[in-house]
Amino acid sequence: MHFPAGFITFLQQANAALMGVPWALPDRPSRRSIPVMPADFPAGLAGLQEAGTFQPPTASLSLPGYPDSDRTAMWSQLDPVIRHSPTLRHQLERMRQGGWAVRWSSDEPSLCNVTERVVVLSPDEPLGMIVGKLAHEARHTFQPPITSRQFPDEWTFAKRVRIDEAHAVFNHLWVRDEIRRATGHDIGIGMGHPDYYQLAWELVLLHGDKSRLLHHIDRLYRWETPSANPDDCYWGDARNEWRKDAGLAPVRPRSRVVEAGRQRALRLLEREALEMGLWQGGQAWRAWQTAWQI
16 A cells, blocks of 8 residues: 655645755765764763663753753753754754653653643663664654544555654654764664664655655555563554454454565565665675675
């Protein structure tokens, strides 16, 4: 199932000014153009993807331009990274103006609660992953609140949820690219199949079509596992939300159906990469095959 290209383009153009995301995609960067480490990027933050957990401070400290938080000192720890993403800084300022808050919890999954206007994040992760998840959830705060009862069936509702998730993943990738270009450091892709999303991003830098990137994101992300429901996939989780509100029993996609969906996403992305000549040598292709066990 595909999103109507014109509809996605309309959404992108309508949200561009609000989101602070430039409509034009950046040129594909050369490795030589990426600075090794600017003077204002602390050396201690170089390992943004290192294993282990980030130890949050407990002292109270506020910074201008950030939403309210139960641990305001977190912003002083994250600011040296976030400041290099104009998009995320703009979004956080808009969240602050809109009365949004960020709650740090080690016991809850990352989520955006539109009703309560709160984003929940875990502080117990690598710093880069925290920034990436913040970018994802920040995008959700700009999406109009919806309920399952606004949609006539589970399929229509699930498709709308998929559109919202695809835009949130795109925001994560965009913010990551801004930080990487400005600092030479990578916050990483904290999702189930990072190599897939990295390749999809490389492709969009070549062809410049955001709609195609959103298609690729949706094709795989619908089969990823939600942090709030590890027994389902995003596609099934959204369907079951509608079914629950309608008084219907939940349904679970079979594991082979989920895996088949993932493999189809892989094949379509792989085909486009080969057609565009993205893989000039064999090493990247062999690594791709190994990662996907094909």
